[in-house]
Each structure stands twice: as C-alpha cells, then as structure tokens.
Amino acid sequence: MAAKWVRMVTAQTPTNIAVIKYWGKRDETLILPINDSISVTLDPHHLCTTTTVAVSPSFDQDRMWLNGKEISLSGGRYQNCLREIRACASDVEDEEKGIKIAKKDWGSLHILIASYNNFPTAAGLASSAAGFACLVFALAKLMNLSEDHGKLSAIARQGSGSACRSLYGGFVKWNMGKNEDGTDSRAIQIVDEKHWDDLVIFIAVVSSRQKETSSTIGMHNSVETSMLLKYRAQEVVPKRILQMEEAIKNRDFPTLAHLTCADSNQFHAVCLDTYPPIFYMNDTSHRIISIVEKWNRTEGTPQVAYTFDAGPNAVLIARNRNAATLLLQRLLFYFPPGDGVDLNSFLIGDKSILEDAGLKDAKDLEALPPPPEIKDNVPAQRYRGDVSYFICTRPGRGPVLLSDESQALLNPETGLPK
Numbered sequence: 416m417a418a419k420w421v422r423m424v425t426a427q428t429p430t431n432i433a434v435i436k437y438w439g440k441r442d443e444t445l446i447l448p449i450n451d452s453i454s455v456t457l458d459p460h461h462l463c464t465t466t467t468v469a470v471s472p473s474f475d476q477d478r479m480w481l482n483g484k485e486i487s488l489s490g491g492r493y494q495n496c497l498r499e500i501r502a503c504a505s506d507v508e509d510e511e512k513g514i515k516i517a518k519k520d521w522g523s524l525h526i527l528i529a530s531y532n533n534f535p536t537a538a539g540l541a542s543s544a545a546g547f548a549c550l551v552f553a554l555a556k557l558m559n560l561s562e563d564h565g566k567l568s569a570i571a572r573q574g575s576g577s578a579c580r581s582l583y584g585g586f587v588k589w590n591m592g593k594n595e596d597g598t599d600s601r602a603i604q605i606v607d608e609k610h611w612d613d614l615v616i617f618i619a620v621v622s623s624r625q626k627e628t629s630s631t632i633g634m635h636n637s638v639e640t641s642m643l644l645k646y647r648a649q650e651v652v653p654k655r656i657l658q659m660e661e662a663i664k665n666r667d668f669p670t671l672a673h674l675t676c677a678d679s680n681q682f683h684a685v686c687l688d689t690y691p692p693i694f695y696m697n698d699t700s701h702r703i704i705s706i707v708e709k710w711n712r713t714e715g716t717p718q719v720a721y722t723f724d725a726g727p728n729a730v731l732i733a734r735n736r737n738a739a740t741l742l743l744q745r746l747l748f749y750f751p752p753g754d755g756v757d758l759n760s761f762l763i764g765d766k767s768i769l770e771d772a773g774l775k776d777a778k779d780l781e782a783l784p785p786p787p788e789i790k791d792n793v794p795a796q797r798y799r800g801d802v803s804y805f806i807c808t809r810p811g812r813g814p815v816l817l818s819d820e821s822q823a824l825l826n827p828e829t830g831l832p833k
C-alpha cells in the first residue's frame with residue numbers, strides 16, 4: 416500500500432510591470448524574446464500570487480486549481496515547466512513525517528497545485544508573470560532544487576516570458592540571450608527594492624474584463640507584420656536598456672520617466688502597426704496620458720511616469736510621496752468613483768496615501784479643486800466611474816516561502832483544495 420504522507424510547500428510571488436517592454440519572440444516554444452526588457456517588481460502585499468504545491472505517493476495524476484476552479488495542465492507551457500523542474504529535482508528526506516524521495520522518484524510522483532491571484536486574471540495585470548514565477552519557485556522548494564534563481568527564471572520564462580522577471584525584487588533585467596537552447600535567456604536583478612524606495616506606484620484599473628487579444632497572439636502578429644517592431648528591437652531598445660539601467664542605478668527620475676513613457680508609447684504604436692491592428696488602450700487610457708503629460712510639462716520636470724501593458728490599465732510611477740499625493744488628487748478629481756462606490760473600496764493597497772492627500776470621504780472628493788494647470792482653460796470635465804478602482808503600491812521584494820500552514824491552499828491531509 417502507498418505511504419500516506421503529503422509533502423506541501425506554499426509560496427507567494429509578486430507581479431512585475433515592464434518599463435522597457437518585452438514584445439516579440441524569436442522562438443515561440445522556448446519563449447525567447449527579440450529584445451532585452453526591464454521591469455519593476457510590485458509589492459506582493461498588494462498584487463501577488465499564492466501557490467501551494469503538494470506531492471504524495473497517493474496522487475495518481477498532476478492537477479491544478481486556479482482561483483478555486485480546476486484547470487487543465489495539458490498545455491505546452493505547464494508541461495514544459497513541470498518537465499524542466501522535475502529534471503532538476505533532488506533527494507528529499509523528512510524523517511519526522513517519514514518522507515523519503517529519491518531524485519529518480521520525481522519522474523513518477525504526481526503533483527497537486529492550487530493557486531490564487533489577489534487581482535484580476537488575464538486583464539493585463541500580468542497574472543501569468545506572477546503565476547508562473549510562483550509555480551516554479553514553489554515546485555523548486557518542494558523538489559529541493561539546488562539551482563539558483565537564474566535557472567528558475569529560465570524555467571519560469573517557458574511558462575510566460577514576463578514571469579522570468581518575477582523571480583527577483585526591485586528592478587530586474589531580462590537578458591534576451593544568444594543561445595539557441597535559451598539557457599542564457601534569464602533575468603538578473605539590477606537593484607533590490609530598497610535601492611529606490613521613494614517611488615510610489617498607482618494602478619488605475621480601467622477595465623478588469625479579459626482582453627480581446629492575448630499578449631501571446633498579439634506579439635506573434637506583431638513579429639509577422641510590423642516593420643516598426645523590427646526597428647524597435649534592433650535600433651531603439653538596446654540603447655534604451657543601457658540608459659534605463661544607468662537611470663535606475665543613479666535614481667535619476669527624469670530619465671526613468673522619459674524612457675518609461677516613450678517605451679510604452681512605442682509598444683502601443685507597434686500594436687497599431689500590427690496587422691490586424693491591436694488596440695489595448697482606450698479613451699480613459701489616453702486621458703490619463705494627457706493629464707500626466709500636461710502636469711509634467713507644467714512642473715518643468717517629470718513628477719510621474721506612465722506605462723500600459725496589453726490592456727487599458729495605467730501604471731503610474733510617482734517620483735516620491737509628495738508627487739504621489741498630488742497625483743492622487745488629480746486622478747480622483749478627473750475619475751471620481753461611480754455611484755454607490757465608497758472611497759475605501761475605490762482605492763486599495765496602501766490606503767495611507769489617502770490621509771496624506773487629505774481625503775477622507777466622498778465630500779472631500781467632491782471638494783477637490785481642478786488642478787492648477789488647467790485653471791485658465793474651459794471648466795475641466797470629470798469622468799465619473801471610468802476607472803473601476805485604483806491600487807496604490809510600491810516596488811517590492813521577490814518570491815518568499817510561507818511557512819504558516821494556515822496560508823496553504825491545499826489540505827495537508829488530502830492534498831485537495833481547502
């Protein structure tokens with residue numbers, strides 16, 4: 416009879432947002448990109464994936480539950496990650512629980528996985544990035560891998576390209592690499608999350624519906640049809656990567672802001688240059704760009720950078736807490752909550768920013784004056800309800816293990832979802 420033990424590991428992994436975008440693959444199976452990219456990892460307290468993985472001789476197949484619903488693991492991306500990680504697995508011994516797994520046993524043992532994203536899935540908030548990074552990190556701990564984070568990042572990359580950057584905190588670079596087998600296409604940390612801790616990041620969730628064109632299909636079509644993407648990958652990105660790394664190391668906000676906005680705009684220009692054209696941004700996204708551009712111009716030096724991934728949600732990086740409070744006043748002036756939505760659920764994440772901005776309730780929102788940069792113009796229009804909600808966050812750390820069993824998503828006795 417098979418032994419009764421269940422070995423279980425739970426991990427938490429942040430998402431990341433690119434400031435120099437990855438868009439386009441040179442190998443679609445191995446997920447090898449056509450250019451380097453740079454991202455900032457977001458504080459997992461606000462946006463993260465939690466994943467529990469379990470192994471037991473009593474499991475008869477690999478299974479996974481995502482946000483409470485069973486999903487198929489038959490897709491190539493899950494299969495590639497599972498195969499790669501099993502190939503690196505080591506011996507595991509836990510005398511107390513009577514667990515003894517030899518390296519060679521991992522090929523025949525089955526895994527159960529449960530994962531939960533604390534933010535909308537497949538809505539352009541990089542759920543696949545946090546999700547695959549967390550899966551690979553948790554499995555690596557379960558299987559006692561001795562490989563470093565660089566190797567784990569190369570495995571997570573095969574689940575979703577952007578996932579390779581979520582293995583580290585702070586600012587992270589994904590080196591596109593040269594090798595055909597992809598072994599050198601992995602992420603490295605540029606600086607950790609403490610290096611530039613003045614930065615405050617807002618996400619304006621413009622729509623949390625699933626998008627029409629996935630990043631995978633979108634970038635495939637861009638590689639096939641966009642001349643602008645070729646130019647971008649060969650001529651533009653290499654220079655921007657060097658400048659961005661310098662800006663990050665020197666905490667040079669004007670350069671970071673300039674490059675971040677320019678790179679987001681070029682990525683969306685590539686989407687338009689793709690056939691059939693892809694529209695990820697909408698009117699609200701464009702309005703947010705105009706508001707930020709106008710304010711930055713009035714100040715004479717950038718206070719805020721904006722960037723948009725494959726969806727309409729804005730990610731706004733404020734240079735410091737003071738700029739963040741001024742930004743929040745502007746955002747809430749233009750995009751007040753819809754009827755019946757209270758301020759407490761309209762701004763989530765680090766809510767202490769509301770106090771700093773002197774905003775306690777709906778009355779304070781109504782009393783917000785129009786930003787001074789539009790004073791002389793026609794009365795400013797307000798777009799009530801056009802932003803579903805805001806998240807206030809900051810740069811954060813990489814993956815961690817959660818040792819408290821109460822945080823596990825699987826039952827320690829059966830291995831099934833709790």
Ligand SMILES: Nc1ncnc2c1ncn2[C@@H]1O[C@H](COP(=O)(O)OP(=O)(O)OP(=O)(O)O)[C@@H](O)[C@H]1O
Binds near residue numbers: 536537543631725
């Ligand atoms: N927690 C998770 N664990 C494992 N896989 C996940 C997890 N969350 C999402 N995924 C996978 O990622 C897919 C969604 O990826 P997709 O790229 O479409 O959206 P996104 O990552 O939210 O947006 P984007 O990458 O464009 O910012 C899901 O269908 C699922 O396969």
Ligand SMILES: C[C@@](O)(CCOP(=O)(O)OP(=O)(O)O)CC(=O)O
Binds near residue numbers: 574575577724
């Ligand atoms: C616009 C982006 O967010 C694209 C992310 O694409 P994915 O990593 O989701 O794509 P696949 O590798 O096909 O899974 C830019 C970025 O994160 O760099």
